[in-house]
Amino acid sequence: MSGVVRVLLADDEHLIRGALTALLSLEDDLVIVAEAATGPEALAMALAHRPDVAVLDLQMPGADGVKVATSLRTELPGCQALIVTSHGRPGHLKRALAAGVRGFVPKTVSAQRLAEIIRTVHAGNRYVDPELAADAIAAGDSPLTSREAEVLELAADGAPVTEIAERAALSPGTVRNYLSSAVSKLGAENRHAAVRLARERGWV
Amino acid sequence: MSGVVRVLLADDEHLIRGALTALLSLEDDLVIVAEAATGPEALAMALAHRPDVAVLDLQMPGADGVKVATSLRTELPGCQALIVTSHGRPGHLKRALAAGVRGFVPKTVSAQRLAEIIRTVHAGNRYVDPELAADAIAAGDSPLTSREAEVLELAADGAPVTEIAERAALSPGTVRNYLSSAVSKLGAENRHAAVRLARERGWV
DNA sequence: TCTCCGTTCTGACATTTGTCATACGGAGCG
DNA sequence: CGCTCCGTATGACAAATGTCAGAACGGAGA
Missing domain, CATH: 3.40.50.2300 (Response regulator)
Known part of the structure; x- marks a missing residue:
């Protein structure tokens, strides 16, 4: 047809x-x-x-x-x-x-x-x-909030917290909080492993 | 022919x-x-x-x-x-x-x-x-020694030093030394950025 | 032979990171 | 109206990390 x-x-x-x-x-x-x-x-x-x-x-x-x-x-x-x-x-x-x-x-x-x-x-x-x-x-769906995902993405290239904070226009302490919660949500050892996991699952 | x-x-x-x-x-x-x-x-x-x-x-x-x-x-x-x-x-x-x-x-x-x-x-x-x-x-050629490259590779997935040390059968202190020298040779901010750089250049 | 370099280790120190408690304002919901 | 969650922030503490000095051994090369 x-x-x-x-x-x-x-x-x-x-x-x-x-x-x-x-x-x-x-x-x-x-x-x-x-x-x-x-x-x-x-x-x-x-x-x-x-x-x-x-x-x-x-x-x-x-x-x-x-x-x-x-x-x-x-x-x-x-x-x-x-x-x-x-x-x-x-x-x-x-x-x-x-x-x-x-x-x-x-x-x-x-x-x-x-x-x-x-x-x-x-x-x-x-x-x-x-x-x-x-x-x-x-x-499944990402357990991360949008800010957590955003900060995690900025951490992807191994930048130190201060740099991430600058780029995200956040206080360094806040950045550490987000990273910490992202790491615990993903069950990772540290933020770098967390980045890897989130990448694999397509969450960043 | x-x-x-x-x-x-x-x-x-x-x-x-x-x-x-x-x-x-x-x-x-x-x-x-x-x-x-x-x-x-x-x-x-x-x-x-x-x-x-x-x-x-x-x-x-x-x-x-x-x-x-x-x-x-x-x-x-x-x-x-x-x-x-x-x-x-x-x-x-x-x-x-x-x-x-x-x-x-x-x-x-x-x-x-x-x-x-x-x-x-x-x-x-x-x-x-x-x-x-x-x-x-x-x-160009890798400035890393074979051990440095090896340890850097083990650090690639974000594993903590103790785990790298186990997997490489080295003392944790030695691992930190290798990582430190690899990081400085590559001019990176930390080992995770170093891993990224070495990856890009195909040195690991 | 003597020296340099890579490998391995230890100990000490400063810095960074990870975690937690706590706080406040706003949005959404029952 | 309270409740909860998110975003944002600070301060404090513990753990991990980065850096440095020093030291022992062995092999490769001058």
Whole structure:
């Protein structure tokens, strides 16, 4: 009923992009109308070629896949976004769904499978990789308050408390309080381990 | 003169693997004799099918590309290793060359280009991506002694000194000395920032 | 041989961090 | 209206960390 599906392919790895173009072109009902290697390029290409589905790599120079999807949502409604990722952390999935992304799959799927998922998404349905979904559910919601998360993020590069306090415009004592409570909420040994844990679960 | 080149393809991303198989098969003189999704699998496949060139992803479950290359060096000499990587840090290149790897390229190259490089490597020549080589040269050599690097690595996950001392079988005082000297050599604020710096430069 | 350097250790000290109690104002809720 | 939670802050104390000096041993090189 829907004829061909016009697809945009955005990935900074030429190897994947070229190869995927070749494989997806084998499918009669899919046609790659544009390719991009960076976030901004993907957006520009999408606006120029108006694809039905945008297949976006999560990690791209310029702007990541979710950011591109967010922009597409307003600037090109009717175009469904589908994120592919090499090694996805739970938080990304949540962020992606919040941005209106319709599909989220790891690069470990086969091209065959990806073709099917592109059709699924084009039909207006959602598709989230079960494994990634399970991870996201297992990770659960962040127990951190927004300030705690913010301060923890500033602590990520190993900066001392005084520097964090400056950058967050807080008193050093307050920063220590937030870090302390974040550390205890996460059950970590110290703030650096806490940063690592929060990163893994996608909470920062 | 050399007939066809027998190639092993190891990458945990099914998308890349399948697609690459398709594209490289278009080249008359290349034939994919085996595929693998993990390090150990790659090794087993190599021993079973005895390829001329092993194309190895740097990041794979089980054992990374360099480890596989190291094993291949002794267990299957005559098979040349070629590493492909998505986002490579300087240190990896050095490690790879030390392991006898003959080629090192980012996944941003085209399949066409990769085919040429496979031929180059098969002919006994080396190929290293100029950009990655430049990064590696810019990063320079590690100023850390082996113990300093070792201890710094154990500190990477935010473990307290006592735990590092246990794991390294050293006295806590010694660990603090090493960390202190590593921190000052790297010009970092503290050991956590030092870990970050050393990571960036590929020194751990 | 003699010296330098890396490894390992100890002890001492100052600084930073982690924890806790306590306090106050504001937002949301029953 | 009280209650609770969050954000913010201070002060105090204990623990961890960073820095320094010194010392012993062994190997590599001048």
